[in-house]
Amino acid sequence: MKFLRRYPLLLPALALLLIALAGLVLGSRCLWPTEFYQSGAWHPLLGLRLVRVLGTIIIGGGLAISGLIFQAILRNPLAEPFTLGVSGGGALGATLAIVLGVRALSQYAVPGGALIGALLALGLVLLVSQSGDWSSESLLLSGVIVGTICASLLTYLLSITQHEELAGVTWWLLGDLQGLDLRLLWPAAVYTLFALLLLRWLAGELNALALGEEQAYYLGVNARRLLFLLVLLASLLAAFAVCLAGIISFCGLIIPHIVRRIYGCDHRKIVFTTFLWGASFLLLCDLLSRSIFPAREIPIGVLTALVGGPIFLLLLKRGGHYAA
């Protein structure tokens, strides 16, 4: 544990590298590194897998740091990237795009619908919680209410959806990394990098904010402004993830918990580590999802729960708190 804390980036970086390499090699057909470049050309499968691996890194890492932010600012261990209704809004937007048949008009209809839905939900949450000065309590309450309204509308839409469309919606709701598009990945990658660096810049203030807004104020932090900024930062990360790959649960909930248990709570030390572990975790789940039954992938959302759940329970049972 002491070694891990002294070199917090070493193990997750190594894990990410190895799992990413495995992600390029393994799949429905094994592609050995010697086959990557042959007869003066890159293997066509390599490009597809590279996009998937890069996308998974961006989504996994982004969801993990989004969860890290939400758990700290809402001071709620159950908070996760979708606590403020971003997933509900995104799911509603994407489902509308599928049900209304807009998907047939453009390949970007579903991700576009998801992004618009997620941003509208976030906007509504911020608007409603404005009367409570965007305090963590008012944000949490408005987020839960907006999420519940979206979930009810989504359930209604599903109840009137035709059978052939239902499969597409269900697959999307469980997370889907198969259709990642490089043109959509670029803005997400740029934003995620920006968010990561900004979060590292603000990490000391995030530590103070995790004690509560009043305490943070006494420690020299403009708590209200920081809270608003971090909510936007984290929600946009979640919105990009929803737009790219649907709703991938669990990653943003358990990775921050696991990282804090191993490395401590000082956000100055765990921002990059959380990103790397989130990316590694989702890559591992993706690798399993397409390797267990190569003919038919298991939805990524199912795998994140099946892999992450037992790891988390094990950590809880071992009570891996901070050994001095």
Added chain:
Amino acid sequence: MLLEARHLRYSYRSDCVVQDFSLTLRPGDFTVLLGPNGSGKSTVLRLLAGYLPTQQGEVSLDGRVLSRLSHRERARLIAVMPQNHVPTLDFTVEDIVMLGRNSRLPRLAPPGPADWAAVHSALDRLGLRHLSGRSCRRLSGGERQRVSLAAVLAQEAQILLLDEPCSALDPANSLAVMELLSTLPGSPAILLISHDLTSAVRYARQVILLHEGRTIASGPPESALSHENILSAYHCASELLRDSQGNLCLSLRSAP
């Protein structure tokens, strides 16, 4: 460093909780703010710290209006210990005390030798060094309160505003903390909220007695804590006595 408050008034909606409150805190001052529950003590502290905006009146530091200072600058000058609370995340004792250095830490570089020295000194003063790696959530209420105070000391501010810093402490620790505060190097100005009249009489150079948001007495404890004032604020009979070592103490009993 001079903290001045003039004619502060604060209401929560139509409920006026602080009326016409004035105060001057000079270096080395040790002022205890007393008053029954709900008399507006914590609201006064929040106004003095700038957390609540003044609705009437003004708080200034060396003649500069407090609200015009940057957040980091204000935190370097005024350290505040709010009432005891439990952090949600599993911060260690050392993490929490280092948070006292937040306004002095560079954003990207790790804490420097001066920061570690301040943290270790604060931990040592409060006898917490052996708990430095322990999760704050696993501490007792009294230990957590001492950790909060250590964070305030690590802040190295010239004005300390402390809201009931001894409320969860046993008598020995309470005494040790009051001794520590009254002998702090650098002569910071201290304003301390307390319900302990005996220690207020013993350690304070000035007391302010609040009742229903108004100052009903202020000055040296011997004069401010008169029988009439105590009766008026707490509805208790009282008597100021001197013990065998010449220390002042206050005896309270139910009013007849």
